[in-house]
Amino acid sequence: MLALEHTRNKPTPIHTLRTQLDLAFSALTADATRLFHGRGHCYPGLEYLNVDWFDPVIWVVLYGDVPEAELTAISAELLCRAEPEPRVQCVALQRRERGRAVQELIYGALPEQVYAREDGAVYQLNLAANQNIGFFLDARPARQWLRERAAGKTVLNLFAYTCSFSVAALQSGAEKVVNIDMAKSALATGQRNHALNGLDISRAVFLPHDIFRSTRRLEDLGPYELVIIDPPSRQKGSFEADKDYVRLLGKLAPMLAPGADILACLNAPYLDEDFLPAAFAGQIAGSDYLGRLLQRTDFPERDLQRCLKMQWFRSPS
Numbered sequence: 001m002l003a004l005e006h007t008r009n010k011p012t013p014i015h016t017l018r019t020q021l022d023l024a025f026s027a028l029t030a031d032a033t034r035l036f037h038g039r040g041h042c043y044p045g046l047e048y049l050n051v052d053w054f055d056p057v058i059w060v061v062l063y064g065d066v067p068e069a070e071l072t073a074i075s076a077e078l079l080c081r082a083e084p085e086p087r088v089q090c091v092a093l094q095r096r097e098r099g100r101a102v103q104e105l106i107y108g109a110l111p112e113q114v115y116a117r118e119d120g121a122v123y124q125l126n127l128a129a130n131q132n133i134g135f136f137l138d139a140r141p142a143r144q145w146l147r148e149r150a151a152g153k154t155v156l157n158l159f160a161y162t163c164s165f166s167v168a169a170l171q172s173g174a175e176k177v178v179n180i181d182m183a184k185s186a187l188a189t190g191q192r193n194h195a196l197n198g199l200d201i202s203r204a205v206f207l208p209h210d211i212f213r214s215t216r217r218l219e220d221l222g223p224y225e226l227v228i229i230d231p232p233s234r235q236k237g238s239f240e241a242d243k244d245y246v247r248l249l250g251k252l253a254p255m256l257a258p259g260a261d262i263l264a265c266l267n268a269p270y271l272d273e274d275f276l277p278a279a280f281a282g283q284i285a286g287s288d289y290l291g292r293l294l295q296r297t298d299f300p301e302r303d304l305q306r307c308l309k310m311q312w313f314r315s316p317s
Contacts, residue, residue, distance in 0.1 A: 124193055252283075
C-alpha cells in the first residue's frame with residue numbers, strides 16, 4: 001500500500017510524488033511536458049506511474065494492476081493541484097494492464113480534441129487509443145536536432161507514424177520530406193498535423209508501404225541529406241529491432257547523399273547504445289558516429305541503456 005506520510009529518514013512514494021508535482025506545476029507552460037516520470041525508475045514505489053501535460057489536459061498512465069488505495073492517494077495529489085489551476089480542464093487516467101487499456105476521468109470533462117504543443121507546433125492526439133496516443137514526448141530532443149539542420153534539405157522520415165518529424169522539418173525550412181509508414185491511418189493523422197500547422201503539403205510525401213518489400217519509390221525521391229529512423233522496438237510481423245535494424249541500414253545506404261546526417265532512434269531496453277554504432281559500421285562503410293543526444297530533463301532515467309537512445313551518424317562524404 002502507498003504510504004500517505006513520510007518517515008523521518010526516507011520520503012514515502014506519495015511525498016516524492018507531491019514534491020515532484022509541486023516543481024512541475026510551478027513551471028507549467030503551454031508546451032507538452034512530462035509532469036512525473038515514474039517509468040524511469042528514479043522514484044522507488046512509483047515505477048508504474050507517468051503523468052503528462054497536454055494543455056488543458058493532465059494525462060495519467062498507470063502500468064499494471066495498481067491497488068485502489070494507491071490510486072486514491074495519487075488522484076488526491078492531482079486534484080488538489082488541478083482544481084485551483086485555471087489552465088487545467090481535465091484530469092484523465094488510462095490503466096494499462098493485461099494487454100488492454102481502460103480510460104476514466106478523475107476531474108472535469110475531456111475536450112473533443114486535444115493537442116500536444118511543442119516549439120510553436122501542434123500535434124493531434126487520440127487519448128482514446130489503446131496505447132500510443134499519436135505523439136512521443138521523449139523524442140523532443142530528436143525534433144530539436146532536426147529543426148537545427150533541416151533548412152534546404154531533402155529529409156527521409158522512416159517509420160513516420162503521425163509525422164511529427166516532418167512537421168518540425170518543414171517548419172524549419174526543409175525542401176522536401178518523404179514520410180513512410182505501413183499504417184495508413186497514422187499517415188492520415190500526419191497529413192492533418194501538416195494542415196493544422198499551415199504547412200505546404202506539396203513539400204511532403206506520404207508513402208503507406210513496407211520499406212522491406214520495395215525501395216524503388218524511396219530511391220527515386222532521394223538522395224536524402226537528412227534521415228530520421230524511429231522504428232518500434234518490437235512489432236510482430238513488421239519490425240524486430242535486434243533482427244531488422246541491420247537489414248534496414250543496408251537498404252538505406254544507397255539512398256544517402258554524401259555526408260548525409262542520420263539520427264537513429266532505438267527504444268529497446270534489451271539493446272545498449274553500442275548496438276547501433278556496430279550496425280552502422282557493418283552496413284554503411286565509412287560512416288561516422290557523432291554521439292548520442294541528451295535525454296529530456298523531465299524524463300529522468302536510472303539506466304540510460306534501457307531508455308530511448310537517439311544517436312547521430314554521418315555517411316561518407
